[in-house]
Amino acid sequence: MTQDLVMEIFTAALTLAFRLALPVLLVAMLVGLIIAILQAATQIHEQTLTFAPKAVVVALAILALGPWMCNQCIDFMNYIFSLMASTGL
Numbered sequence: 443m444t445q446d447l448v449m450e451i452f453t454a455a456l457t458l459a460f461r462l463a464l465p466v467l468l469v470a471m472l473v474g475l476i477i478a479i480l481q482a483a484t485q486i487h488e489q490t491l492t493f494a495p496k497a498v499v500v501a502l503a504i505l506a507l508g509p510w511m512c513n514q515c516i517d518f519m520n521y522i523f524s525l526m527a528s529t530g531l
Contacts, residue, residue: 443529451522458518462511469503470496 473496481487504511 447525447529451525454518454521458514462514465507466500466503470500473499 474492477492477495481491
């Protein structure tokens with residue numbers, strides 16, 4: 443296994459991690475921004491008001507994006523196994 447191959451696998455793994463995390467993080471950030479604007483407008487600063495909606499929306503986002511995330515992970519594993527087969531590991 444060469445250093446170039448290791449770096450290619452590492453880069454693919456990091457790219458996959460960013461692709462999987464980005465949609466959920468964007469949804470959480472958007473909901474947090476909307477709640478922060480509402481809290482600033484109404485001057486209600488309750489901790490549970492920020493946590494509960496974010497938790498629900500993130501859970502729904504993961505539920506909705508779960509099949510896509512699984513397919514991305516399966517594609518990555520197929521890529522890893524094809525590299526292993528081609529290099530004879």
